[in-house]
Amino acid sequence: MIGMGAGGRQDEKLGYLGLGMMGFPMARRLLAAGHEVTVWNRSVGKAKALTEAGAKPAANPREVAASSSIIFMCVTDAAAVEDVVFGTEGFASVPSADKLVVDFSSIHPDKARAVAVRLNDANGMKWIDAPVSGGTKGAEEGTLAVMAGGDTADIERVRPYVLTMARRLTHMGPTGAGQMTKLCNQVIVGCAMAVLAEATRLAVNSGIDAGRLPEALAGGFADSIPLQLFVPRMVQGIHSPPLGHIATMLKDLDTVAEVAHDTSTPVPMASLAAQLFRLAKAARGADVDALEIYKISASQRG
Template sequence: MKIGFCGLGRMGVPMVRRLLQAGHQVHVWNRSPAPVRQLAAEGAQAHATPRELADACAWVALCLFDAAAVESVVFGADGLAGSGSLRVLVDHSSIPPTDTRIFADRLAQANGAIWLDAPVSGGTGGAAAGTLAIMAGGPADVCDQVAPVLRAYAQRVTHLGPVGAGQVAKLCNQTIVATTIAAIAEAVALAQDAGVDAVRLTEALAGGWADSTLLRIFVPRMTQAPAEAQASLDTMLKDLDTVAALARSQGTAVPVATAAGQNYRLASRHGLGAADVSQLIRLFDRAGDRA
């Protein structure tokens, strides 16, 4: 299959690699050139603009930071919407459901292409291993058509309803993940302040009700800071702000997510925004000198 991919960040690069390994012909564009050169050396076809990429591919996937980046790449000068060849746009970015619906309507009016919102969960490790979970919104038949291609990097593609439904599911995911990470940080700090080796919490809690994938991943990352961020605190804050906005718009009470969001905002104010999300623990470090 020939597919385009725009957005070669922490997630995009391993996703494109998985597509290449699956035998697909992948066309790539990115605002900064370094990852384009890297993937071109591995077999991808590089393009100078998103529109040029879309002229070569009927299906294009995006993995961008926020709604502003998505709007620019799709509707800006030399954007994807300017191509008459584009038929399906698969957006793996995490953006507000309202923006997704607006963008889908604009794209349909511009060139008749169909928008699938398909945010992912599983981090860079899941992208590299091909085990991401994809939550999709849009026409079910189109989702079924593209799902075999998406399974190059996803173990599961779940269609949830019309355009925007995938983004709502991703916000539910982020609500659970962000609040759980905040709770784990408090538990690690509680153990450390009591003189208990927090590293052993995963062993001690294994099989109990507190055991979880997040516990097993984040206790080690909180007790020994990772060399490289897999997901940043600012990215999580962005998503929690979107959760809060959606909750306000529909009158949903989200007191736990709101409280957790203040921790992420405080971490960002302390200059930790680019750090791995596990480094939320540094808010609770009395010495203030955790590596």
């Protein structure tokens, strides 16, 4: 049954493109909340699992946009965003009719602004850049933090739907502000992963029980969600399902370096973290859990 959404609007028809580690559980939460959702994924397996749960399948991004008033998407990088939007089967050619795109992908802020302008010129669709933080665990549990850039009215229109998938949605400013906030997030998270890997290795090599670090440091200045979540996974070698891929973290930290260069911002810690993740990528692979950064410091003692 169709109910009333924010501002007296009827519940929107939703679309979701990109059903990877983050997109699949996010789209599943929309379905579980009773929303009508049309889905598409480049590989059909993930889409099939959701259609069996009640989602409507689409053959391409254009079909998703044609049948949806709000289009959510979460894809790998800027090239994938451009292909979904402007490719031969993209949704830039679909008449907008007040349609709105919410992009959960993490891309360069300048690219987000450029895509938003180009799409609006093409068919009038509005754009919100809304990258997320919280990893696969947050996506599954609906505890993600979403940082958004776009018009206030557009943010409020999508808020009730986003909060089905997330705990918090913060409007950070105009288009691109969400992506800029995500880069700040990645500076903190990427450096935290590197520092926690270092501390955990020091504990192991010194002969103390590294698995008790979260308990011992709880409530002190070193306590944090990353400490409590990451260290046990490092110590126990829990890397599946991954919280995020090494390649994704490295991509974001490299984008930080680009923006830092353009804004004359010193980022020595983020730059060092990026080099450590580059080493981890070479040693462990691009698509392994980012927390495998811990393994690059392994020795016969550890």
